Amino acid sequence: NVQKLNIYEINELDRGSPAILRLSKKKVFSLGDLVPFTNKLFTGDLKKQVGVTQGLTVLIENKPEKKGDRYEAMYSFNFGDYGHMAVRGAYLTYEDTYLAVVGGSGIFEGVYGQVKLEQIVYPFKIFYTFYLRGIKELPEELLGDKPVEPNRLLDPFFYYVSYWKPILRFVLKARGVSLPEPKLASCTEKNQSA
C-alpha cells in the first residue's frame, strides 16, 4: 500500500543556505561544484513547519540550452521527533524529477519508494509528493488537510518581489559585500527541528 505525503520545502534565506562551493574554479557551473544546503519544510497545507532538509547536491553538468543545471542530490528530510527520510536522485533546475527514497528512521524506518520534486520558484520553493511504502499509517499532523495547490504562474514573480530584502542580501554577499545578518529564526514548538 502506497502512502502519499505532500510537503513544501521553502528557502527563507535565513540558514546560510545554499553554500555554493565553486570548486571547479571555472566561470560557469561545471562538474566539480558542490552545493550543500538546508531549507525549511512545511506541511502540504502550509499550516505548520515540520522540519528541515539537509544535504548535498553535486553539480553534474550545466545545460545552457535549457538554461539550467543537472545536480545529483543526496539529502534528508528531517522531521524532528518523527524521524527522517533519506533521498537520492537527480535534481534538474529546469524540470520536475523523481528521486528515490533510500531509507528512514523513527516512524519512517524501513521506508522505500519514490518522491516527485516539483520546482515552483527556483530555488526557493519546492513541492514534494512522496509515494511511500513499507511503513505504517502516517500521523495526521504530517498529512495535514488538503494540500495547497502550488501556483506555478504567479508564484515566482510575487516571491522574488516579496522576498527582495533577503534576496538582495544574498546576492550582495555572493559578490563580497557583507551586510548585517538577520537573527536566525528559532522554532520552539514540539516535534520540530530548527
Add this chain to the structure above:
Amino acid sequence: MACSSSALKTISPPIMLANPRSHPTSSLTDNSLLSFKLSNTSLTQTLKFQSISPQNPSFSLPKRLFTCKSLANPSDSTRPTNVQELYVYEINERDRGSPAYLRLSQKSVNSLGDLVPLSNKLYTGDLEKRLGITAGICILIENKPEKKGDRYEAVYSFYFGDYGHISVRGAYLSYDEDTYLSVTGGSGIFEGVYGQVKLHQILFPVKLFYTFYLKGIKDLPKDLLCKPVEPTPYVEPTSAAKACEPHATIPNFTN
C-alpha cells in the same frame, strides 16, 4: 523449470540447486541453511515467479526465493523478491569534463579529503544502445601505494532516461578488479528496488562493466535486458549508439 521441481522433492542438500554459473554472493551458502526451516507454502510462490519471468537466466533462485520470503516483512507482500540481472557498460568518453578531481586535502598525494565528482555514459550490456549517464561523487578514503591505487566511497546514480534511475552506494577500489555496491533505491520502473551490483573494472577509469542483481521490482522491459558482450579492454559501443541514433537509444535517454 528443472530447478523448481528438484526443490519440491527435498529440502536437503540445497547446495546442489546452486547454479553452476558463478553467483556473486558467498552469503548464498548461508541462505541455504535457512531454507531448511521454510514451509512448503513458499514453493507455490517459487513456481509462480518462474513462470512469470521466462527470460530470467538465473535459475538458481528457488533457494534464494525461500529465504527472501522468510525474511520479508509480512506487510509488504506485494514487493517481488525474485532477482533480476541487468548488465550495463559505463564508458568515459572524456567529453563531460569527468572526473573532476578536487584536491581539497591540499596534499601532494591522494589523501582523505579529496573529492571526485563524476559523470560518464551508460550503454546496454551488448553495447548496442545508449541508456543514459551515471552521475555522482567518489570520496577518497585512503591511498594504497603498495597496490598503486586508492579506496573511494562511491555515491552515485545510474540514469535510464524515461525508465527512471537507480541509486547505489559502496566502496570503489581503483586497484581491485571487482567490488560490490549496494542498490539503495530507484525511481520510475526501478521504484522500490533493492539488491547489489557488481562493479568490474576493465580499464581504470575509462571502462567499467556492471552486473546488477535487482530485487523488489517487476520484470524489466526487453529494451534493457540483453546478452552482454564479454568485458575486454577493447570493447567499444557501436557507432550508432555513440552517435545516439534513435534506433540505438532508449526513449528519452539521459544526457
